[in-house]
Amino acid sequence: MSNVSVFHPDYFILLGIPGLEDSHLLLSIPFSIMYAIALLGNSTLMFVIASNENLHQPMYIFLTMLTATDILLSSSAVPKTLTIFWFNSHKILFDCCLIQLFFIHYLFVIESSILLTMAYDRYIAICSPLTYTTTITTSFIRRTLLVALFRAFFIIIPLVVLLNRLPYNESNTIAHTYCEHIAMAHKATADITVNSVYGLVAAFSSTGVDMILITVSYGVIIQTVLSLPTSETRSKAFNTTLSHVCVILLFYIPAFFSFIAHRAGQGKIPPSVHILLANLYVIIPPMMNPIIYGIRTKEIRNRLTAMLCMNTRRDSFSVFDLDQKTRMAK
Numbered sequence: 001m002s003n004v005s006v007f008h009p010d011y012f013i014l015l016g017i018p019g020l021e022d023s024h025l026l027l028s029i030p031f032s033i034m035y036a037i038a039l040l041g042n043s044t045l046m047f048v049i050a051s052n053e054n055l056h057q058p059m060y061i062f063l064t065m066l067t068a069t070d071i072l073l074s075s076s077a078v079p080k081t082l083t084i085f086w087f088n089s090h091k092i093l094f095d096c097c098l099i100q101l102f103f104i105h106y107l108f109v110i111e112s113s114i115l116l117t118m119a120y121d122r123y124i125a126i127c128s129p130l131t132y133t134t135t136i137t138t139s140f141i142r143r144t145l146l147v148a149l150f151r152a153f154f155i156i157i158p159l160v161v162l163l164n165r166l167p168y169n170e171s172n173t174i175a176h177t178y179c180e181h182i183a184m185a186h187k188a189t190a191d192i193t194v195n196s197v198y199g200l201v202a203a204f205s206s207t208g209v210d211m212i213l214i215t216v217s218y219g220v221i222i223q224t225v226l227s228l229p230t231s232e233t234r235s236k237a238f239n240t241t242l243s244h245v246c247v248i249l250l251f252y253i254p255a256f257f258s259f260i261a262h263r264a265g266q267g268k269i270p271p272s273v274h275i276l277l278a279n280l281y282v283i284i285p286p287m288m289n290p291i292i293y294g295i296r297t298k299e300i301r302n303r304l305t306a307m308l309c310m311n312t313r314r315d316s317f318s319v320f321d322l323d324q325k326t327r328m329a330k
Contacts, residue, residue: 007166007167007168007169008094008164008167008168009094009168009172010093010094011091011092011093011094011097011172012091012092012094012097012172012173012174012179012184012187013090013091013172013173013174014080014084014090014091014092014174014176014177014178014179015090015173015174015175015176016081016084016085016090016176016177016275017177017271017272017275017276018175018271018272018275019270019271019272020272024084024085025085025086027085028082028085028086031078031081031082031085031279031283032082034283034284034287035074035078035079035082035283035287037287037291038070038071038074038283038286038287038290039071039074039075041287041289041290041291041294042067042068042070042071042286042289042290043067043071044290044294044304045063045064045067045290045293045294045300046064046067046068048300048303048304048307049061049063049064049300050064051307052303054299054303055299055300055303058121058136058141059118059121059125060299060300061141062114062117062118062121062141063118063293065114065145066111066114066115066118066247066289067289067290069107069110069111069114070111070285070286070289070290071286072103072107073104073107073108073111073282073285073286074282074283074286074287076100076103076104076107076178076282077100077104077177077178077279077282077283078282078283080092080100080177080178081177081178081279084177092179097179097184098160098163098164098179100178100179101159101160101163101179101180101181101184102156102157102159102160104178104179104180104282105156105159105181106152106153106156107152108207108255108281108282109148109151109152109155109156109206109207110148110149110152111251111285112206112207112210112211112251112252113144113147113148113151113152113206113210114148115210115214115244115247115248115251116210116213116214117144117148118244119213119214119217119218119244119248120217121136122217122218122221122240122241122244123217123218123220123221124136125240126221126224126225126237126240126241127220127221127224151206152206155202155205155206156202158198158202159181159195159198159199159202162194162195162198163181163184163185163188163195166185166188166189166190166192166195167188167189167190168187168188168189169189171187172187173187174187175271175275176275176278177275177278177279178278178282180278181195181199182196182199185199203259207252207255211252214248218241218245221237221241224237225237225238225241239296242296243292243293243296243297246288246292246296247285247288247289247292247293250284250285250288250289250292251281251285254277254280254281254284254285255281257277258274258277258278258280258281
């Protein structure tokens with residue numbers, strides 16, 4: 001222990017999933033598959049949007065922000081989890097633990113802000129379509145991105161400061177697959193009331209407020225859609241919002257249950273369930289979001305199909321040309 005870290009261990013030991021240590025290698029299979037799908041799916045979605053000028057519209061720009069955040073969010077937690085499962089690499093430096101914790105929570109709040117912005121985008125598009133082009137402008141997109149980045153920073157950085165001030169004299173083991181606020185706070189040897197209270201305030205002032213506003217906006221959207229004159233227009237409006245609703249549910253439901261399990265389920269819910277729930281909200285949404293948008297969004301589906309068909313034709317022509325040249329040589 002150095003003089004600077006009198007109250008801090010040099011490193012923490014991440015135990016993984018308590019009670020399932022013998023199954024870590026087996027669990028690594030679905031984790032690695034889901035992570036690979038998340039990386040491939042989000043990268044493909046970003047490429048499809050970036051390479052097609054027809055998709056350079058606000059809705060798809062927000063979707064690009066979402067995919068980039070998904071890649072970063074899953075990459076901030078899953079690789080360390082896999083090193084625990086594969087190589088029994090349980091150590092993580094104290095400062096690295098704080099950095100990982102910051103980015104996981106920071107990116108989570110940013111993604112919540114993006115989902116709120118996408119809900120507002122759908123609200124304007126359906127409830128006030130005549131003002132869409134004057135409301136959802138390039139400057140609006142820039143401002144919302146900056147607000148999301150700075151809001152998340154100023155909400156999450158106090159969590160890191162409050163954790164850093166605590167002493168960790170007795171134990172440096174954390175029953176988790178990555179560094180998480182409450183899991184780390186429970187290892188401290190001092191009163192963590194301030195940390196717990198601020199954690200609740202941070203959760204409500206970010207994702208809590210976002211969930212309320214998203215619910216209100218979609219309530220208004222549903223009322224507007226039901227009042228449309230024809231079934232065809234109602235069906236079209238529902239189709240444009242259904243993918244957003246699925247993504248929102250996939251994002252908030254695992255996080256909500258993880259939050260409840262950590263605070264209200266102490267001693268009632270097995271630790272393994274806590275950790276699995278905490279892993280779900282950093283890997284399930286990044287994996288499912290590109291699949292949902294790829295299937296449900298007609299423009300993206302058509303562009304992706306066109307690109308795949310073009311590559312297939314190009315490969316076929318290359319094989320045909322090679323065959324022709326071989327015959328001519330003979």
